[in-house]
Each structure stands twice: as C-alpha cells, then as structure tokens.
Amino acid sequence: SQQGEEDPQALSIQEGENATMNCSYKTSINNLQWYRQNSGRGLVHLILIRSNEREKHSGRLRVTLDTSKKSSSLLITASRAADTASYFCATDSGANSKLTFGKGITLSVRP
C-alpha cells in the first residue's frame, strides 16, 4: 500500500535554481526519509527526519516535516546537473523495519 505521495511527479529546473519536492502521507509516522535514485540504479538514502523534528539540514538539502498536515518537503539548493534523478519519500510507522515508499519525483536539472 502506498503511504507517501510525492508532488510534483516531475520537475525540470535550470542549474543553480532551487528544487522543492513535496511528500504527503496518510497515517501517523515515526520517521520520514528521502532517497535518491539515479537512472537504472538502486536507491541511496539522503536524509531522515523524526516525527518530533520540524527541520533538518544536510549539505544542500533541507527537509521539513509538518505532522499536523502529514507532509514533508525536500529542498535542494543551488541544484547541479548531477542532481538529476528520481526522489522518493519513505515512511515508517510501526515497530518493525518496513518502509512504505511513494511513487517518486523525477527531477531534471538542465545545465
């Protein structure tokens, strides 16, 4: 079952611009994570934010979490062509290790 829904489905920006991607989910969560997938490859973990956190930074990445709206956003600042990839949000809500992934956002950064 899909928990996270990313928005938009596709995003095309110019190098140097900021990219903002959103994720909404349906049930209460423990943590929310963002992953990146380069074309034809596996997913790579980017950042995790816990349900009691509101904002987190990692390099050019900024993640926010609004549990009242059941939504998160991923901001990539000063984008580069190498940021071109699909981005997925994933949530966990139980005691086990399962994650529920959204369908992903395709980001294209034009040089």
Place this chain on the structure above:
Amino acid sequence: DVKVTQSSRYLVKRTGEKVFLECVQDMDHENMFWYRQDPGLGLRLIYFSYDVKMKEKGDIPEGYSVSREKKERFSLILESASTNQTSMYLCASSLLPGQGARKTQYFGPGTRLLVL
C-alpha cells in the same frame, strides 16, 4: 560503507522458468528486503526477512518465495516466471529497529528482469 550486491544487473528468462535472484550484504544487517519497481507504481515490498530462516510477506508476495539460509544472503525465487513479473527488482538491508537511523535501508544496484 554498506555494500549490497545483486547477482545480476540484467536477466532474460522464458515463461515458466524458475528464476533465482541473489542478494548479499556485507554489513551484518539483520533485515533484508526484496522490492519490485514498476513505472508509475513506485517500490512495492515483496518479502522481507528479519533473521536467518525468518520471512514475512510484503504487499505483493504472490508468485514469489524467498530463502534466507545465511545472514548475509537473501534470495528471491520466481517458481514459474510469468511475463507480468518483468520488472526491476531491488534488494535492501537494514539494522534491526531502534533509533531512527536504524530504519535506513541500503539498496543494491537492482536486477532488471525480462520474462519472455
């Protein structure tokens, strides 16, 4: 760095064949997962395992089975491959639940399976 490897990057099989997809991780993770990824559907969990010889069904287990005889290795088996199992298969591993970071999953490069 955690390394998750999958036995094949590309695989072509015929309908009805038995197919084995192998996944190995080198970081002593307890949990291992098999997903399939299809355009427009995202990642869907097929099976996962939280210990040797333990397994749990995910969201779409029909037509698949798994085997975990050793901690580092998790195999996905298609007993009789069908064309609707043509997909990208991703293996992942993680530590047991605990603090938030332990729920981070580490993925292999994927196996693109084509069933003719």
